[in-house]
Amino acid sequence: MLFIALFPATLGKISPYYNTVLILVGIYVILAVSLDLLIGFAGQISVGHAAFFALGAYTSGILTAKHGIAPPIALLCGLFVSGLVAWGIGRAVLRLKGYYLAMATLGLNAVIVKLITGFASLTGGASGLLNIPPFRIFGLTLQDHTYYYYFVWGIVILVMTCCLALAKSPFGSTLIAIHSDEEAASTLGIDCPKYKLHVFVISSMLAGVAGSLFAHFMGFIAPDDFDIFTSILILVMLFLGGVGTIYGAALGAAFLKLLPEVTYRFQTYELFFHGLILILVLIFMPKGLLGILTNVKNWLLGSKYLSNPSSLGTDP
Amino acid sequence: MHDEANRYNRVHEKHLLQVDHVSKSFSGLTALLDVSFGIERGHIKALIGPNGAGKTTLLNVISGILSPDSGHVYYREKDLTRLKPHEIAAQGLSRTFQLVRLFTANNAKVLDNLMIGAHLKLKPSFVKSFFLRGAVHHQDNVVRETAYQMLRLVGLERVVVDYSPSSLPFGNQRLLEIARALMSEPEMLLLDEPASGLNDAEVEGFKQLLLTIKKKGITILLVEHNMKLVMDVADEIVVLNFGRKLAEGNCKEISSNQQVIEAYLGSDYINLAGGNLSG
Numbered sequence: 001m002l003f004i005a006l007f008p009a010t011l012g013k014i015s016p017y018y019n020t021v022l023i024l025v026g027i028y029v030i031l032a033v034s035l036d037l038l039i040g041f042a043g044q045i046s047v048g049h050a051a052f053f054a055l056g057a058y059t060s061g062i063l064t065a066k067h068g069i070a071p072p073i074a075l076l077c078g079l080f081v082s083g084l085v086a087w088g089i090g091r092a093v094l095r096l097k098g099y100y101l102a103m104a105t106l107g108l109n110a111v112i113v114k115l116i117t118g119f120a121s122l123t124g125g126a127s128g129l130l131n132i133p134p135f136r137i138f139g140l141t142l143q144d145h146t147y148y149y150y151f152v153w154g155i156v157i158l159v160m161t162c163c164l165a166l167a168k169s170p171f172g173s174t175l176i177a178i179h180s181d182e183e184a185a186s187t188l189g190i191d192c193p194k195y196k197l198h199v200f201v202i203s204s205m206l207a208g209v210a211g212s213l214f215a216h217f218m219g220f221i222a223p224d225d226f227d228i229f230t231s232i233l234i235l236v237m238l239f240l241g242g243v244g245t246i247y248g249a250a251l252g253a254a255f256l257k258l259l260p261e262v263t264y265r266f267q268t269y270e271l272f273f274h275g276l277i278l279i280l281v282l283i284f285m286p287k288g289l290l291g292i293l294t295n296v297k298n299w300l301l302g303s304k305y306l307s308n309p310s311s312l313g314t315d316p
Numbered sequence: 317m318h319d320e321a322n323r324y325n326r327v328h329e330k331h332l333l334q335v336d337h338v339s340k341s342f343s344g345l346t347a348l349l350d351v352s353f354g355i356e357r358g359h360i361k362a363l364i365g366p367n368g369a370g371k372t373t374l375l376n377v378i379s380g381i382l383s384p385d386s387g388h389v390y391y392r393e394k395d396l397t398r399l400k401p402h403e404i405a406a407q408g409l410s411r412t413f414q415l416v417r418l419f420t421a422n423n424a425k426v427l428d429n430l431m432i433g434a435h436l437k438l439k440p441s442f443v444k445s446f447f448l449r450g451a452v453h454h455q456d457n458v459v460r461e462t463a464y465q466m467l468r469l470v471g472l473e474r475v476v477v478d479y480s481p482s483s484l485p486f487g488n489q490r491l492l493e494i495a496r497a498l499m500s501e502p503e504m505l506l507l508d509e510p511a512s513g514l515n516d517a518e519v520e521g522f523k524q525l526l527l528t529i530k531k532k533g534i535t536i537l538l539v540e541h542n543m544k545l546v547m548d549v550a551d552e553i554v555v556l557n558f559g560r561k562l563a564e565g566n567c568k569e570i571s572s573n574q575q576v577i578e579a580y581l582g583s584d585y586i587n588l589a590g591g592n593l594s595g
Contacts, residue, residue: 040422041422043421162446165445165446166442166445166446169440169445169452170431170435170438170440170445170452170456171440171441171442171444171445172445173424173428173431173432173440174432174435174440176419176421176422176424176428176432177419177424177432177435179419179421179422180418180419180420180421180424181417181419183381183401183417184413184417184419185419185432186380186381186400186401186402186405187379187380187381187401187402187404187405187410187411188402188405188410188432188433188435188436188496188497188500189402189405189406189435189436189500190402190432190435191400191402192402198441198442199442202442244421244422244423
């Protein structure tokens with residue numbers, strides 16, 4: 001936390017480039033954490049999270065670039081549109097389970113990208129949407145990346161706090177019940193379709209916020225930013241960091257976004273090392289990066305925590 | 317609505333639950349055929365029959381997991397037939413499963429399982445979890461206290477509530493599932509072979525538990541293979557065979573019923589029942 005707060009004043013001063021990298025890290029943290037609510041808690045696999053990222057980005061982008069609406073309002077509109085689409089689609093799609101749900105969300109992602117490309121007059125089509133203004137709030141333009149850095153990370157911390165509170169609440173327990181066994185959950189009075197829809201909408205709304213932040217940061221967005229590979233990237237971040245812990249998702253997003261900053265030094269072998277590290281992590285750390293950190297913490301604190309197997313991977 | 321009430325009155329007034337001419341088949345294979353019986357409030361009714369007789373299917377029909385091809389299930393004055401499982405649970409019917417189904421995703425603990433069991437009391441929602449956290453917190457504490465009470469009731473007071481349920485011995489997992497079913501303070505409990513896999517000492521303890529639950533005024537429908545347990549606790553017994561009702565009556569009537577004995581012939585159950593009769 002302290003590191004995040006002090007970064008722009010210290011290292012960021014030396015190289016402003018890292019501020020921009022960390023803004024992108026923040027945006028992906030929101031995406032991975034929101035997907036964790038859906039996959040890690042409710043157990044509903046989505047391979048189309050970038051669709052809602054796109055809806056947030058394009059809603060915000062179109063409203064500000066073409067209609068001159070203030071960015072904070074556009075952000076809320078992006079959140080609303082993502083949530084509304086999720087609500088409409090979720091009612092049908094969430095009846096599916098497992099691989100079928102994964103395929104349907106994958107298809108949804110493809111359809112959204114196609115629609116964006118098709119409605120060129122509105123979205124700029126394949127060549128992208130230009131001239132999205134930087135974020136302005138209370139008359140203050142957050143053009144300077146340092147300000148925007150604090151704005152984005154403020155939202156990241158807000159989102160994470162909310163998600164952690166939600167995970168610990170009875171609402172979170174209900175999602176875990178649905179994740180474990182829908183039929184058993186329903187005989188305890190849990191209306192599974194309702195809860196699945198709610199978490200799908202919440203998760204998509206947060207992805208919409210990330211999209212809006214992304215659009216105002218980049219100033220230019222294109223359909224390629226939101227294709228299926230982006231969805232898979234978010235999914236990999238989640239599994240890399242550790243599913244169902246919120247912290248793990250954040251860690252995975254940070255790790256995967258920062259990894260190229262290290263591997264680019266290998267130049268020709270960049271992709272090779274990138275892939276190698278991913279494979280090693282997934283083979284040797286089934287509980288993700290967070291699982292390793294927890295093991296180290298337990299080791300440092302002494303063996304009494306290790307005697308309780310269920311404490312692994314539950315807290316940071 | 318009037319028709320429904322009339323029909324209900326016609327079938328039986330004293331029954332809390334009434335299974336009324338229920339039939340169910342799976343792609344041509346008959347699982348239940350025209351099964352009818354009732355359960356009086358406060359009684360323990362045992363549902364027995366050889367493997368494949370349709371006992372679990374009937375339990376699934378009552379709890380709404382399956383819907384019958386024809387026939388009705390009435391609970392108090394209400395027709396449960398077209399309700400969804402969670403709506404039926406909300407009427408005050410709770411159940412356990414033949415193969416224990418505890419929640420284990422995301423390192424869910426023993427206590428989490430019990431708290432989820434209280435879903436109908438907590439009615440958690442996204443909005444409540446955010447904006448009414450004080451109230452939710454208070455409610456949580458009340459429910460947590462109930463959870464410890466239920467653990468004591470089923471004899472699991474020594475279990476560490478922060479452990480994963482899968483770390484418990486099998487018998488304790490069964491008891492935990494019953495404690496979870498009791499968390500919603502149901503009026504009626506459907507138990508699917510709760511004593512299978514328990515050793516003799518555990519069965520004895522379980523018998524006492526059933527009688528304690530009965531004393532609390534909870535009506536029980538007990539699907540069970542252990543005839544000694546059934547004979548010891550049941551007020552009435554209904555026997556299914558090949559999806560049809562074979563017999564219904566008190567323990568004495570059932571254990572001397574020629575058809576029932578034939579249905580069980582060659583199996584061990586009759587020996588147990590016989591042993592119980594001679595003793």
